[in-house]
Amino acid sequence: MSGLESPAARTLAPVATPIVRGASRARAARSADAIEAARLALLRDLQLAFRKRSQLIQPLAFFAMVTLLFPLAVSPELSRLRELAPGVLWVGALLASLLALEFLFRDDAYDGTLEQYALSGQPLTALMFAKTLAHWLLTGLPLALMAPLAALSLGVGPAALPGIVAAVAIGSVTLSLIGSIGASLTLGIKRSGALLSLLTLPLSLPVLIFGARATQLAIHGAPYGAPLELLGALAVLGITLAPFAAAAAVRISLE
Amino acid sequence: MRAFFDMGGYAAFVWPAYAVTLAVIGLNIVSARRALARAREQARRRLQIQGEAR
Amino acid sequence: MAWTWFHRLASPPHVYALAARLTPWFAWPAALCIAAGLWGGLVLAPPDYQQGDGFRILYVHAPSAWMSLMVYMTMAIAAAIGLIWRMKVAHAVAASCAPIGASFTFAALVTGALWGEPMWGTYWEWDPRLTSELVLLFLYLGYMGLRAGIEDPQRADRASAVLAIVGVVNVPIIHYSVTWWNSLHQAPSVMRLAKPAMPFAMVAPLLLMLLGFTLLFVALLLTRLRSEVLARERSASWIREVVSA
Numbered sequence: 001m002s003g004l005e006s007p008a009a010r011t012l013a014p015v016a017t018p019i020v021r022g023a024s025r026a027r028a029a030r031s032a033d034a035i036e037a038a039r040l041a042l043l044r045d046l047q048l049a050f051r052k053r054s055q056l057i058q059p060l061a062f063f064a065m066v067t068l069l070f071p072l073a074v075s076p077e078l079s080r081l082r083e084l085a086p087g088v089l090w091v092g093a094l095l096a097s098l099l100a101l102e103f104l105f106r107d108d109a110y111d112g113t114l115e116q117y118a119l120s121g122q123p124l125t126a127l128m129f130a131k132t133l134a135h136w137l138l139t140g141l142p143l144a145l146m147a148p149l150a151a152l153s154l155g156v157g158p159a160a161l162p163g164i165v166a167a168v169a170i171g172s173v174t175l176s177l178i179g180s181i182g183a184s185l186t187l188g189i190k191r192s193g194a195l196l197s198l199l200t201l202p203l204s205l206p207v208l209i210f211g212a213r214a215t216q217l218a219i220h221g222a223p224y225g226a227p228l229e230l231l232g233a234l235a236v237l238g239i240t241l242a243p244f245a246a247a248a249a250v251r252i253s254l255e
Numbered sequence: 256m257r258a259f260f261d262m263g264g265y266a267a268f269v270w271p272a273y274a275v276t277l278a279v280i281g282l283n284i285v286s287a288r289r290a291l292a293r294a295r296e297q298a299r300r301r302l303q304i305q306g307e308a309r
Numbered sequence: 310m311a312w313t314w315f316h317r318l319a320s321p322p323h324v325y326a327l328a329a330r331l332t333p334w335f336a337w338p339a340a341l342c343i344a345a346g347l348w349g350g351l352v353l354a355p356p357d358y359q360q361g362d363g364f365r366i367l368y369v370h371a372p373s374a375w376m377s378l379m380v381y382m383t384m385a386i387a388a389a390i391g392l393i394w395r396m397k398v399a400h401a402v403a404a405s406c407a408p409i410g411a412s413f414t415f416a417a418l419v420t421g422a423l424w425g426e427p428m429w430g431t432y433w434e435w436d437p438r439l440t441s442e443l444v445l446l447f448l449y450l451g452y453m454g455l456r457a458g459i460e461d462p463q464r465a466d467r468a469s470a471v472l473a474i475v476g477v478v479n480v481p482i483i484h485y486s487v488t489w490w491n492s493l494h495q496a497p498s499v500m501r502l503a504k505p506a507m508p509f510a511m512v513a514p515l516l517l518m519l520l521g522f523t524l525l526f527v528a529l530l531l532t533r534l535r536s537e538v539l540a541r542e543r544s545a546s547w548i549r550e551v552v553s554a
Contacts, residue, residue: 262362263361263362265361265365265427268423269362272369272370272424273347273369276420279373280343283529284529288532290532290536294535294536295539298539298548302548
């Protein structure tokens with residue numbers, strides 16, 4: 001991947017495959033192209049993000065701040081904090097993930113990469129999926145790994161931690177997907193932060209409800225499989241539908 | 256008559272509820288009519304400007 | 310042949326004229342139904358066995374809640390039609406629905422809270438239906454905010470259409486999750502009245518109000534539709550005749 005002059009141009013390269021005989025082979029070749037293009041888009045996003053590592057820390061720092069706010073605002077008593085912990089963790093994760101949405105499309109919209117993606121002839125849906133996956137790897141997954149620390153600070157016992165990591169990891173997938181729809185809809189709008197929250201938060205409520213419930217059950221040592229499975233179902237639904245909606249929204253915004 | 260207004264003791268809840276709903280209906284009607292009047296005025300003005308531009 | 314009327318519905322001047330002609334046919338029956346419903350609900354219907362006269366809030370709460378959902382569905386379907394078939398008129402319908410739906414969602418919330426206080430002892434109980442209504446209000450506000458935020462009218466139409474469709478897919482999911490969440494905490498619901506058969510005198514005003522509100526929605530929609538259609542037609546010649554009339 002080193003020496004890559006124009007990653008966007010690279011997404012065009014797979015289009016120039018030699019003509020193959022047979023419709024199914026052409027289809028197979030096209031899906032292979034799409035997967036290759038998506039892989040390139042994913043790698044590009046990850047590379048670019050690592051060049052600005054400070055931006056990656058910001059949502060995590062915000063999450064830590066929010067976790068700090070609640071004991072100060074409520075009470076230092078661990079037993080009380082433990083009761084609040086599911087709510088605090090999930091509201092914090094939700095808000096942090098909202099903050100991170102800014103990075104999803106902003107730079108690409110400004111430098112024309114997004115237009116290149118739309119014009120490249122590759123299915124925009126696949127490229128949106130790749131971008132959202134990159135976003136999750138860069139924000140959702142780190143949040144899931146940070147959540148145990150926040151939970152411990154709120155008096156949660158170590159036995160609950162694996163459940164918390166699982167819930168936040170799966171839930172944040174859906175949050176990234178829903179966020180990608182909101183971000184692509186508000187692409188052209190200046191200072192769209194509040195509007196983006198207004199659009200994204202109502203759609204994220206099921207994730208919040210099931211995630212907080214899973215966390216609560218984990219903290220009490222009860223089996224948390226059911227809400228976790230529901231979170232998984234939401235994630236699968238999101239993966240199937242969201243990139244398609246985001247691609248449609250991007251095309252509309254670029255018109 | 257008094258009993259009607261009293262609503263079995265629930266007057267403080269029933270009447271405001273009806274008042275709010277009727278207010279919403281009223282505001283909708285007024286707002287829709289005003290929007291139409293405004294749209295017609297704006298269309299008229301647009302036509303005027305286009306007429307002058309010719 | 311059957312498709313001619315459908316194609317004519319795509320023509321703004323035709324829709325404008327049709328809307329103007331049809332409005333009174335919905336507005337006056339609406340007024341009649343609502344007046345009759347108010348009379349039936351406030352005067353004729355007997356007090357409820359458990360809730361006394363307080364249950365009469367049902368006659369404004371239920372139609373408002375019905376409006377909030379029905380209008381959202383209409384908005385989403387119109388938006389989808391506009392997006393798929395690229396019909397300006399469909400987008401105009403969707404745009405017209407939003408303020409109507411949002412205001413009735415607000416009415417449903419307020420009347421629901423006012424019903425809650427005497428019944429539960431508190432104005433807000435996070436009852437699943439009221440909570441879902443609150444989320445629906447935010448969905449409306451988001452839709453209207455997105456429309457207002459995008460300057461180009463065509464882009465605003467299409468982007469908000471995507472949002473409306475995403476929202477309508479989410480509404481059942483949100484409602485299910487809120488109901489599930491609420492059942493964990495077992496809050497009672499006041500919306501259920503004494504179940505064994507509601508006497509006709511109680512049901513009839515409710516049906517009249519539901520019908521009246523629906524007719525009112527159509528009348529309001531047709532009026533707003535005319536404004537939206539006018540705004541979308543920049544320089545069409547048919548406007549000249551309409552505006553100077």
